[in-house]
Structures are given as C-alpha cells and as structure tokens.
Amino acid sequence: MQNSHPNRLHGAARWLHRSNSAYELILDRRLGDLYQVPDGWYICTVGNRIEDVAVSTTMTSALANRFMHVELGEDVEAWVHWATQHNIHP
Secondary structure (H helix, E strand, O other): OOHHHHHHHHHHHHHOOOOOHHHHHHHOOOOOOOEEOOOOOOOOOOOOHHHHHOOOOOHHHHHHHOOOOOOOOHHHHHHHHHHHHHHOOO
C-alpha cells in the first residue's frame, strides 16, 4: 500500500497541470463551486527538475509562467551555524 501513494500523487500532479482545473485553481483561486482558496492562503507547489532524472513531468509554459520558480540548495555549515545560534542541536 505504501508504494501506491507516490504513484497516485504523481498521477494527480500530472492530471492537474494538464487540465483546466490547474489554471482555475491558480488564477481564480477556486475549483468551480466545489472549493474556494481561503483569503490569505498561498498556493505553493514542489517538484523535481527534469535534469534530476527523477519522477518529473514538464509543465506547460502557460502554467509554468504563472509561478515563481525557486531552486533550493543545502549548506550544512550555514545551517549548523544558524541552529547553534538558536539553541537547536544540529
């Protein structure tokens, strides 16, 4: 059962970004009369890059252009420094 969850999520993500529902959710902040994104909420998504050779699907340019794309990286030394300054055991 555990192995089926990532496949369902990947399939749902693929369906969402290839459907009008994705545009409606992002642009209108609603899905028909079924759901309205609450005021003050932000829509945030995550995904893998094609070059990561991981489970990924290319977004249409129309959908991709409606997002701000941010790539995050790790810096262990900076995190350990921050954690130490905030009394968090690294």
